[in-house]
Amino acid sequence: MTQLQPSFSGKSAIGGENNTSAIGIAIAVFGILTCAAIGVFTAEGGVLIIGAVANNTIIIGIATAGTFLITGLICLSIVGVLVLTVGSRLIGGGLSRAKLEAPEVLGPERVRVGERFNVQYRQAVKGDINVTGITIDLLLREWVRYTSGTDTYTDVHDHLIKRHELRGGLFSRGSIIPQDLRFEIPRNAIHTFPTPQMLEAHKQSEEVQKVMRRNPKLAERMLSQGTLSPTRNNRLSWHVHVQIDIERWPDFNQAFEVPVVADLYSDEGF
Incomplete structure:
Protein backbone atom coordinates (compact mmCIF):
# COMPACT_ATOMS: atom_id res chain seq x y z
CA MET A 1 0.00 0.00 0.00
CA THR A 2 1.07 3.57 -0.61
CA GLN A 3 0.23 7.02 0.72
CA LEU A 4 -2.71 8.48 -1.22
CA GLN A 5 -2.21 12.09 -2.25
CA PRO A 6 -4.64 14.86 -1.20
CA SER A 7 -6.67 16.13 -4.16
CA PHE A 8 -9.40 18.58 -3.11
CA SER A 9 -11.12 19.71 0.08
CA GLY A 10 -14.51 20.88 -1.19
CA LYS A 11 -17.20 18.65 -2.65
CA SER A 12 -19.84 19.48 -5.24
CA ALA A 13 -23.44 18.46 -4.76
CA ILE A 14 -23.74 14.66 -5.05
CA GLY A 15 -25.59 13.42 -8.09
CA GLY A 16 -24.16 15.57 -10.82
CA GLU A 17 -25.25 19.01 -9.69
CA ASN A 18 -23.10 21.99 -10.62
CA ASN A 19 -20.54 23.10 -8.09
CA THR A 20 -20.94 26.76 -7.02
CA SER A 21 -17.78 28.19 -5.53
CA ALA A 22 -17.55 30.81 -2.80
CA ILE A 23 -15.99 33.21 -5.29
CA GLY A 24 -18.90 32.68 -7.67
CA ILE A 25 -21.37 33.53 -4.91
CA ALA A 26 -19.39 36.64 -4.07
CA ILE A 27 -19.40 37.77 -7.71
CA ALA A 28 -23.16 37.24 -7.99
CA VAL A 29 -23.89 39.24 -4.84
CA PHE A 30 -21.44 41.91 -6.00
CA GLY A 31 -23.44 42.25 -9.21
CA ILE A 32 -26.72 42.59 -7.30
CA LEU A 33 -25.27 45.26 -5.03
CA THR A 34 -23.84 47.12 -8.04
CA CYS A 35 -27.28 47.21 -9.68
CA ALA A 36 -28.76 48.44 -6.40
CA ALA A 37 -26.12 51.17 -6.23
CA ILE A 38 -26.95 52.34 -9.76
CA GLY A 39 -30.63 52.51 -8.85
CA VAL A 40 -29.92 54.44 -5.67
CA PHE A 41 -27.65 56.94 -7.42
CA THR A 42 -30.28 57.46 -10.13
CA ALA A 43 -32.92 58.20 -7.48
CA GLU A 44 -30.55 60.48 -5.58
CA GLY A 45 -29.75 62.32 -8.82
CA GLY A 46 -33.43 62.92 -9.36
CA VAL A 47 -33.79 64.36 -5.87
CA LEU A 48 -30.78 66.64 -6.47
CA ILE A 49 -32.33 67.93 -9.70
CA ILE A 50 -35.63 68.61 -7.94
CA GLY A 51 -33.77 70.42 -5.17
CA ALA A 52 -31.82 72.49 -7.66
CA VAL A 53 -34.94 73.42 -9.62
CA ALA A 54 -36.76 74.35 -6.43
CA ASN A 55 -33.63 76.11 -5.15
CA ASN A 56 -34.06 74.23 -1.87
CA THR A 57 -30.76 73.71 -0.04
CA ILE A 58 -32.38 71.37 2.50
CA ILE A 59 -33.42 68.90 -0.21
CA ILE A 60 -29.96 69.10 -1.80
CA GLY A 61 -28.27 68.51 1.58
CA ILE A 62 -30.46 65.50 2.37
CA ALA A 63 -29.80 63.98 -1.07
CA THR A 64 -26.03 64.50 -0.76
CA ALA A 65 -25.85 63.02 2.74
CA GLY A 66 -28.03 60.10 1.69
CA THR A 67 -25.73 59.37 -1.23
CA PHE A 68 -22.65 59.17 1.00
CA LEU A 69 -24.48 57.04 3.58
CA ILE A 70 -25.86 54.53 1.10
CA THR A 71 -22.53 54.35 -0.76
CA GLY A 72 -20.78 53.49 2.49
CA LEU A 73 -23.35 50.81 3.35
CA ILE A 74 -23.02 49.23 -0.10
CA CYS A 75 -19.21 49.18 0.16
CA LEU A 76 -19.41 47.58 3.61
CA SER A 77 -21.87 44.99 2.28
CA ILE A 78 -19.55 44.08 -0.60
CA VAL A 79 -16.58 43.68 1.73
CA GLY A 80 -18.70 41.64 4.14
CA VAL A 81 -19.86 39.27 1.41
CA LEU A 82 -16.30 38.71 0.17
CA VAL A 83 -15.03 38.05 3.69
CA LEU A 84 -17.85 35.66 4.57
CA THR A 85 -17.84 33.66 1.34
CA VAL A 86 -14.12 33.41 0.71
CA GLY A 87 -12.81 33.73 4.25
CA SER A 88 -15.19 31.15 5.69
CA ARG A 89 -13.66 28.45 3.49
CA LEU A 90 -10.08 29.43 4.27
CA ILE A 91 -10.57 30.05 7.98
CA GLY A 92 -12.89 27.07 8.45
CA GLY A 93 -10.35 24.68 6.93
CA GLY A 94 -7.59 26.14 9.08
CA LEU A 95 -9.65 25.81 12.25
CA SER A 96 -10.50 22.16 11.61
CA ARG A 97 -6.79 21.42 11.20
CA ALA A 98 -6.10 23.15 14.52
CA LYS A 99 -7.75 20.15 16.18
CA LEU A 100 -6.52 17.42 13.83
CA GLU A 101 -3.15 16.45 12.40
CA ALA A 102 -2.75 15.79 8.69
CA PRO A 103 -4.12 12.27 8.11
CA GLU A 104 -2.20 9.25 6.91
CA VAL A 105 -4.22 7.55 4.18
CA LEU A 106 -2.87 4.31 2.75
CA GLY A 107 -4.32 2.71 -0.36
CA PRO A 108 -3.31 0.78 -3.48
CA GLU A 109 -0.80 2.23 -5.91
CA ARG A 110 -3.29 1.49 -8.67
CA VAL A 111 -6.72 -0.13 -8.94
CA ARG A 112 -8.31 -1.93 -11.87
CA VAL A 113 -11.89 -1.48 -13.01
CA GLY A 114 -14.04 -3.98 -11.11
CA GLU A 115 -11.46 -4.48 -8.35
CA ARG A 116 -11.99 -4.25 -4.59
CA PHE A 117 -9.44 -2.35 -2.54
CA ASN A 118 -8.74 -1.40 1.06
CA VAL A 119 -8.07 2.03 2.53
CA GLN A 120 -6.41 2.58 5.92
CA TYR A 121 -7.14 5.96 7.50
CA ARG A 122 -5.26 7.24 10.55
CA GLN A 123 -5.53 10.77 11.95
CA ALA A 124 -4.01 12.07 15.18
CA VAL A 125 -6.02 14.43 17.39
CA LYS A 126 -4.41 17.67 18.60
CA GLY A 127 -7.08 18.70 21.10
CA ASP A 128 -10.12 17.22 22.85
CA ILE A 129 -13.03 16.95 20.41
CA ASN A 130 -16.47 15.38 20.13
CA VAL A 131 -16.84 13.80 16.69
CA THR A 132 -20.55 13.56 15.87
CA GLY A 133 -20.05 11.54 12.71
CA ILE A 134 -17.60 10.39 10.04
CA THR A 135 -18.55 10.03 6.38
CA ILE A 136 -16.15 8.44 3.90
CA ASP A 137 -17.22 8.35 0.25
CA LEU A 138 -15.87 6.85 -2.93
CA LEU A 139 -16.45 9.50 -5.60
CA LEU A 140 -16.07 9.66 -9.34
CA ARG A 141 -15.31 13.30 -10.14
CA GLU A 142 -16.12 14.63 -13.59
CA TRP A 143 -14.49 17.92 -14.59
CA VAL A 144 -15.77 19.67 -17.70
CA ARG A 145 -14.74 22.92 -19.37
CA TYR A 146 -16.87 24.47 -22.11
CA THR A 147 -17.43 27.77 -23.88
CA SER A 148 -20.59 29.76 -24.47
CA GLY A 149 -20.07 32.70 -26.76
CA THR A 150 -16.89 34.39 -25.58
CA ASP A 151 -17.08 33.04 -22.02
CA THR A 152 -15.43 29.88 -20.67
CA TYR A 153 -17.03 27.88 -17.85
CA THR A 154 -16.02 24.89 -15.75
CA ASP A 155 -18.35 22.44 -14.02
CA VAL A 156 -17.53 19.77 -11.47
CA HIS A 157 -19.82 16.79 -10.89
CA ASP A 158 -19.21 14.35 -8.04
CA HIS A 159 -20.90 10.97 -8.51
CA LEU A 160 -21.32 9.00 -5.29
CA ILE A 161 -20.29 5.36 -5.76
CA LYS A 162 -20.13 4.13 -2.16
CA ARG A 163 -20.67 5.75 1.24
CA HIS A 164 -19.57 4.62 4.70
CA GLU A 165 -21.33 6.45 7.55
CA LEU A 166 -19.47 5.80 10.79
CA ARG A 167 -20.06 6.67 14.41
CA GLY A 168 -17.92 9.29 16.06
CA GLY A 169 -17.24 9.74 19.75
CA LEU A 170 -15.08 11.63 22.20
CA PHE A 171 -11.41 11.82 21.27
CA SER A 172 -8.78 13.20 23.63
CA ARG A 173 -5.57 14.94 22.67
CA GLY A 174 -2.99 12.45 21.39
CA SER A 175 -5.54 9.80 20.41
CA ILE A 176 -5.98 8.41 16.90
CA ILE A 177 -9.05 8.30 14.67
CA PRO A 178 -8.66 4.90 12.94
CA GLN A 179 -10.72 3.60 10.03
CA ASP A 180 -10.20 0.55 7.82
CA LEU A 181 -12.54 0.52 4.84
CA ARG A 182 -13.19 -1.50 1.72
CA PHE A 183 -14.37 -0.13 -1.62
CA GLU A 184 -14.93 -1.47 -5.13
CA ILE A 185 -14.66 0.17 -8.55
CA PRO A 186 -17.79 -0.97 -10.46
CA ARG A 187 -17.13 -3.22 -13.46
CA ASN A 188 -19.13 -0.90 -15.74
CA ALA A 189 -17.20 2.20 -14.60
CA ILE A 190 -14.57 4.13 -16.50
CA HIS A 191 -10.93 4.45 -15.50
CA THR A 192 -9.07 7.65 -14.64
CA ASN A 233 -11.69 19.98 -21.51
CA ASN A 234 -12.67 16.68 -19.87
CA ARG A 235 -11.25 14.82 -16.89
CA LEU A 236 -12.39 11.86 -14.82
CA SER A 237 -10.79 10.97 -11.50
CA TRP A 238 -11.52 8.73 -8.52
CA HIS A 239 -11.29 9.93 -4.92
CA VAL A 240 -11.88 8.81 -1.36
CA HIS A 241 -13.47 11.80 0.37
CA VAL A 242 -13.39 12.08 4.17
CA GLN A 243 -15.68 14.32 6.21
CA ILE A 244 -15.35 14.46 9.99
CA ASP A 245 -18.12 16.37 11.77
CA ILE A 246 -16.85 18.03 14.96
CA GLU A 247 -19.23 19.45 17.55
CA ARG A 248 -19.02 23.27 17.81
CA TRP A 249 -16.08 23.29 15.40
CA PRO A 250 -15.61 23.46 11.59
CA ASP A 251 -15.81 20.09 9.88
CA PHE A 252 -12.75 18.41 8.39
CA ASN A 253 -13.09 17.80 4.63
CA GLN A 254 -10.41 16.28 2.43
CA ALA A 255 -10.29 14.01 -0.61
CA PHE A 256 -7.51 11.65 -1.69
CA GLU A 257 -7.06 10.47 -5.26
CA VAL A 258 -7.16 6.78 -6.13
CA PRO A 259 -5.52 5.98 -9.52
CA VAL A 260 -7.79 3.68 -11.55
CA VAL A 261 -6.04 2.12 -14.53
CA ALA A 262 -7.53 1.12 -17.89
CA ASP A 263 -7.60 -2.61 -17.11
CA LEU A 264 -10.47 -4.88 -16.15
CA TYR A 265 -9.98 -6.91 -12.99
CA SER A 266 -9.98 -10.69 -13.18
CA ASP A 267 -8.93 -13.42 -10.78
CA GLU A 268 -5.90 -14.04 -12.98
CA GLY A 269 -4.51 -10.56 -12.19
CA PHE A 270 -3.08 -8.05 -14.64
Missing part, protein backbone atom coordinates in the same frame (compact mmCIF):
# COMPACT_ATOMS: atom_id res chain seq x y z
CA PHE A 193 -9.02 9.87 -17.71
CA PRO A 194 -6.68 10.88 -19.22
CA THR A 195 -4.51 7.88 -18.42
CA PRO A 196 -0.84 8.28 -17.39
CA GLN A 197 0.15 6.68 -20.70
CA MET A 198 -1.81 9.32 -22.64
CA LEU A 199 -0.19 12.12 -20.66
CA GLU A 200 3.30 10.68 -21.14
CA ALA A 201 2.79 10.26 -24.87
CA HIS A 202 1.40 13.78 -25.18
CA LYS A 203 4.62 15.20 -23.72
CA GLN A 204 6.35 14.20 -26.97
CA SER A 205 3.74 15.92 -29.17
CA GLU A 206 4.63 18.93 -31.31
CA GLU A 207 2.29 21.15 -29.27
CA VAL A 208 4.09 20.44 -26.00
CA GLN A 209 7.58 20.48 -27.53
CA LYS A 210 6.90 23.89 -29.04
CA VAL A 211 6.04 25.36 -25.62
CA MET A 212 8.94 23.45 -24.05
CA ARG A 213 11.43 25.05 -26.42
CA ARG A 214 10.09 28.54 -25.74
CA ASN A 215 9.63 28.27 -21.98
CA PRO A 216 10.40 24.95 -20.22
CA LYS A 217 9.13 26.12 -16.82
CA LEU A 218 5.85 27.32 -18.30
CA ALA A 219 5.43 24.03 -20.14
CA GLU A 220 5.96 21.99 -16.97
CA ARG A 221 3.47 24.15 -15.09
CA MET A 222 0.88 23.85 -17.84
CA LEU A 223 1.34 20.09 -17.95
CA SER A 224 0.88 19.80 -14.18
CA GLN A 225 -2.25 21.98 -14.30
CA GLY A 226 -3.74 20.07 -17.22
CA THR A 227 -3.90 23.02 -19.63
CA LEU A 228 -1.59 21.16 -22.03
CA SER A 229 -3.43 17.88 -21.57
CA PRO A 230 -4.64 15.97 -24.65
CA THR A 231 -8.09 16.08 -23.00
CA ARG A 232 -7.90 19.54 -21.50
